[in-house]
Amino acid sequence: xxxxxxxxxxxxxxxxxxxxxxxxxxxxxxxxxxxxxxxxxxxxxxxxxxxxxxxxxxxxxxxxxxxxxxxxxxxxxxxxxxxxxxxxxxxxxxxxxxxxxxxxxxxxxxxxxxxxxxxxxxxxxxxxxxxxxxxxxxxxxxxxxxxxxxxxxxxxxxxxxxxxxxxxxxxxxxxxxxxxxxxxxxxxxxxxxxxxxxxxxxxxxxxxxxxxxxxxxxxxxxxxxxxxxxxxxxxxxxxxxxxxxxxxxxxxxxxxxxxxxxxxxxxxxxxxxxxxxxxxxxxxxxxxxxxxxxxxxxxxxxxxxxxxxxxxxxxxxxxxxxxxxxxxxxxxxxxxxxxxxxxxxxxxxxxxxxxxxxxxxxxxxxxxxxxxxxxxxxxxxxxxxxxxxxxxxxxxxxxxxxxxxxxxx
Amino acid sequence: xxxxxxxxxxxxxxxxxxxxxxxxxxxxxxxxxxxxxxxxxxxxxxxxxxxxxxxxxxxxxxxxxxxxxxxxxxxxxxxxxxxxxxxxxxxxxxxxxxxxxxxxxxxxxxxxxxxxxxxxxxxxxxxxxxxxxxxxxxxxxxxxxxxxxxxxxxxxxxxxxxxxxxxxxxxxxxxxxxxxxxxxxxxxxxxxxxxxxxxxxxxxxxxxxxxxxxxxxxxxxxxxxxxxxxxxxxxxxxxxxxxxxxxxxxxxxxxxxxxxxxxxxxxxxxxxxxxxxxxxxxxxxxxxxxxxxxxxxxxxxxxxxxxxxxxxxxxxxxxxxxxxxxxxxxxxxxxxxxxxxxxxxxxxxxxxxxxxxxxxxxxxxxxxxxxxxxxxxxxxxxxxxxxxxxxxxxxxxxxxxxxxxxxxx
Numbered sequence: 160x161x162x163x164x165x166x167x168x169x170x171x172x173x174x175x176x177x178x179x180x181x182x183x184x185x186x187x188x189x190x191x192x193x194x195x196x197x198x199x200x201x202x203x204x205x206x207x208x209x210x211x212x213x214x215x216x217x218x219x220x221x222x223x224x225x226x227x228x229x230x231x232x233x234x235x236x237x238x239x240x241x242x243x244x245x246x247x248x249x250x251x252x253x254x255x256x257x258x259x260x261x262x263x264x265x266x267x268x269x270x271x272x273x274x275x276x277x278x279x280x281x282x283x284x285x286x287x288x289x290x291x292x293x294x295x296x297x298x299x300x301x302x303x304x305x306x307x308x309x310x311x312x313x314x315x316x317x318x319x320x321x322x323x324x325x326x327x328x329x330x331x332x333x334x335x336x337x338x339x340x341x342x343x344x345x346x347x348x349x350x351x352x353x354x355x356x357x358x359x360x361x362x363x364x365x366x367x368x369x370x371x372x373x374x375x376x377x378x379x380x381x382x383x384x385x386x387x388x389x390x391x392x393x394x395x396x397x398x399x400x401x402x403x404x405x406x407x408x409x410x411x412x413x414x415x416x417x418x419x420x421x422x423x424x425x426x427x428x429x430x431x432x433x434x435x436x437x438x439x440x441x442x443x444x445x446x447x448x449x450x451x452x453x454x455x456x457x458x459x460x461x462x463x464x465x466x467x468x469x470x471x472x473x474x475x476x477x478x479x480x481x482x483x484x485x486x487x488x489x490x491x492x493x494x495x496x497x498x499x500x501x502x503x504x505x506x507x508x509x510x511x512x513x514x515x516x517x518x519x520x521x522x523x524x525x526x527x528x529x530x531x532x533x534x535x536x537x538x539x540x541x542x543x544x545x546x547x548x549x550x551x552x553x554x555x556x557x558x559x560x561x562x563x564x565x566x567x568x
Numbered sequence: 569x570x571x572x573x574x575x576x577x578x579x580x581x582x583x584x585x586x587x588x589x590x591x592x593x594x595x596x597x598x599x600x601x602x603x604x605x606x607x608x609x610x611x612x613x614x615x616x617x618x619x620x621x622x623x624x625x626x627x628x629x630x631x632x633x634x635x636x637x638x639x640x641x642x643x644x645x646x647x648x649x650x651x652x653x654x655x656x657x658x659x660x661x662x663x664x665x666x667x668x669x670x671x672x673x674x675x676x677x678x679x680x681x682x683x684x685x686x687x688x689x690x691x692x693x694x695x696x697x698x699x700x701x702x703x704x705x706x707x708x709x710x711x712x713x714x715x716x717x718x719x720x721x722x723x724x725x726x727x728x729x730x731x732x733x734x735x736x737x738x739x740x741x742x743x744x745x746x747x748x749x750x751x752x753x754x755x756x757x758x759x760x761x762x763x764x765x766x767x768x769x770x771x772x773x774x775x776x777x778x779x780x781x782x783x784x785x786x787x788x789x790x791x792x793x794x795x796x797x798x799x800x801x802x803x804x805x806x807x808x809x810x811x812x813x814x815x816x817x818x819x820x821x822x823x824x825x826x827x828x829x830x831x832x833x834x835x836x837x838x839x840x841x842x843x844x845x846x847x848x849x850x851x852x853x854x855x856x857x858x859x860x861x862x863x864x865x866x867x868x869x870x871x872x873x874x875x876x877x878x879x880x881x882x883x884x885x886x887x888x889x890x891x892x893x894x895x896x897x898x899x900x901x902x903x904x905x906x907x908x909x910x911x912x913x914x915x916x917x918x919x920x921x922x923x924x925x926x927x928x929x930x931x932x933x934x935x936x937x938x939x940x941x942x943x944x945x946x947x948x949x950x951x952x953x954x955x956x957x958x959x960x961x962x963x964x965x966x967x968x969x970x971x972x973x974x975x976x977x
Contacts, residue, residue: 207776208775208777209778228743228773270837271853272784272787275778276776279776333772334771335784338905338907342837346837356910357909358909359908361743363685363743364616364688364741364773364774365775366615366616367616367617367685367688367744367745368617368684368685372684375681375683377681377744377747379681432680444680444683499768500768500908501765501766505762
């Protein structure tokens with residue numbers, strides 16, 4: 160009830176453009192950031208805690224939702240003996256819990272960890288791995304898009320931290336809210352599914368920068384400038400599965416490629432600023448192309464410097480990953496950074512929980528990663544340590560659970 | 569420069585009690601939370617990014633600073649051959665870096681990871697472990713307060729993650745700002761000191777709750793209600809070392825006890841809400857004593873229920889840890905939660921990075937922990953996995969570095 164009141168207060172504050180004082184020290188921040196931050200829309204004013212993402216809808220939340228400051232990725236394998244029926248019951252439980260938590264309500268059997276806070280932009284996103292379909296007798300409905308990704312030369316994949324029958328992405332702007340959701344969903348799994356792997360990540364806090372900005376990764380690079388924008392005319396076509404395809408249950412869904420990308424920061428930080436910028440092809444300070452302008456200025460890929468060399472080198476990361484160099488391949492990158500302390504070899508166990516979204520991995524992640532794999536100057540500073548590919552069905556209608564169209568039709 | 573401008577804007581906003589809109593989507597939140605949240609002072613309005621803690625002063629920052637949403641604890645051992653001279657040079661480098669970063673300035677050789685953000689309440693706090701004094705030829709100046717803590721029955725301490733010559737606590741309200749500081753300080757260490765252990769923690773985000781509240785831990789309990797308040801008449805005497813003692817260089821300093829306390833959450837969450845509240849002695853919903861009232865109502869330790877039993881059981885955590893049950897022993901608890909994923913046994917590797925501050929550990933942590941160790945109903949759900957005890961000298965005057973009074977007098 161106090162949460163509802165809070166939402167009411169905030170709505171009023173947002174409408175008038177005022178807040179604070181009377182609201183009893185309620186925090187206020189600019190909600191727009193992340194993938195959509197370049198769209199120029201004016202940010203809504205609301206509190207960190209009261210911001211609510213919608214569970215029901217055409218698409219699941221957590222795909223175009225602005226980056227959240229805290230994230231958990233968790234994969235489960237169905238328990239031996241559990242099949243389609245148990246999976247359906249689990250997805251029903253999970254959907255009920257996610258709907259409650261995302262609305263700031265306590266689920267029926269609540270751990271009570273995150274009382275006091277509102278939803279804090281919580282999103283819970285569910286996906287199915289390739290192995291899910293055999294285990295549930297649904298092999299005939301396995302999308303071709305879940306065919307294994309090709310190997311890449313920078314792969315050093317740990318199978319124990321890769322793939323999985325089921326995948327859940329949790330994001331929130333409060334660490335306790337995110338942890339609460341993680342525990343609640345693990346509790347829901349009960350004996351039906353066992354945790355296969357789990358990873359934690361983060362992004363900047365709302366309000367840490369003076370205006371909404373594209374994210375920076377742990378190398379210090381502005382990361383995400385060239386992400387497709389929701390206002391792009393072909394955004395939906397590239398990111399979401401259309402209706403009328405061979406797997407009707409995937410309409411409105413998307414495919415997530417998940418990679419734990421270790422950054423070799425001790426090596427990276429040995430490079431001079433100038434050398435780092437040559438590797439990336441953009442300025443570190445503001446993300447502008449080395450050919451000039453601001454962050455959003457297009458790269459001038461044909462510009463030569465006074466030394467007769469390309470200003471953005473042949474192997475610069477920004478050149479190789481540019482959509483115009485990849486036949487228009489596009490994916491929506493929506494990562495979390497990770498930092499799991501110090502690795503046994505003394506180097507930081509840190510980098511990017513890379514999550515990208517596309518209607519077809521063969522037209523998104525795969526061609527871009529193939530090119531990067533061949534000639535990216537950044538590759539020596541990265542190591543892909545885990546990988547997953549998941550079919551994320553469309554969002555549930557009211558009264559539906561996520562995946563119901565697969566599991567009950 | 570843009571940071572300075574931002575601070576100016578915010579100062580004006582704070583003074584008038586207004587903000588937003590004109591400030592270009594700048595975030596605004598209530599800064600008061602954590603140890604001082606019970607003091608009743610009205611919170612200052614400021615942005616998450618622009619909030620600045622002071623490096624210079626009577627005490628180091630990070631002791632009475634409100635809890636930050638992100639923290640790193642890191643311990644170093646001096647390299648073989650490094651002594652007092654190298655340690656002094658290192659503390660000088662570290663102090664310069666900390667002063668820059670806490671003011672939102674880039675240090676001379678910057679990794680550039682956290683560009684764009686203001687200081688985000690960054691604090692960097694430096695301490696010396698027992699072993700530091702032998703290695704630097706300063707054994708005669710080792711405070712008696714650094715004598716090893718007694719063993720406790722709930723200890724399962726990993727020496728590799730315990731103690732250390734030098735200890736640094738980093739806190740900030742933005743994860744990238746905290747990580748940037750961690751990397752900068754590691755870089756400063758150079759060949760003089762090697763990382764011994766490093767841990768990451770978090771607290772709630774500013775603005776996640778509708779008003780500043782006492783923290784909740786990962787068990788869901790309100791945690792910190794009984795913390796001493798800065799407004800208490802004996803606060804300084806209990807938390808900070810007075811001048812005129814046997815170690816003049818510790819005047820204005822404090823002793824930090826650091827414990828990695830694993831929470832056995834799978835077991836804890838098996839308990840009913842009623843049973844959890846009996847273990848703690850307080851209501852989970854709002855932290856009020858089981859004897860009634862609100863969070864700040866004193867415990868009624870002599871109240872019996874209709875069943876003839878004590879309402880707050882004999883072994884309830886709140887009873888045993890209550891200052892009035894410990895001869896007034898007081899420490900300022902200022903923890904971070906931690907969550908390092910799934911442990912090899914499948915349970916969550918999560919709990920509390922317990923950090924407490926006191927003028928004398930034998931009058932703060934030790935007597936309370938002794939009592940808890942003997943009869944706390946919470947003990948079966950906790951495991952102390954690492955421990956450190958550090959002498960944290962007073963804050964540096966302008967032109968001074970932290971520890972200069974020890975290392976150069």
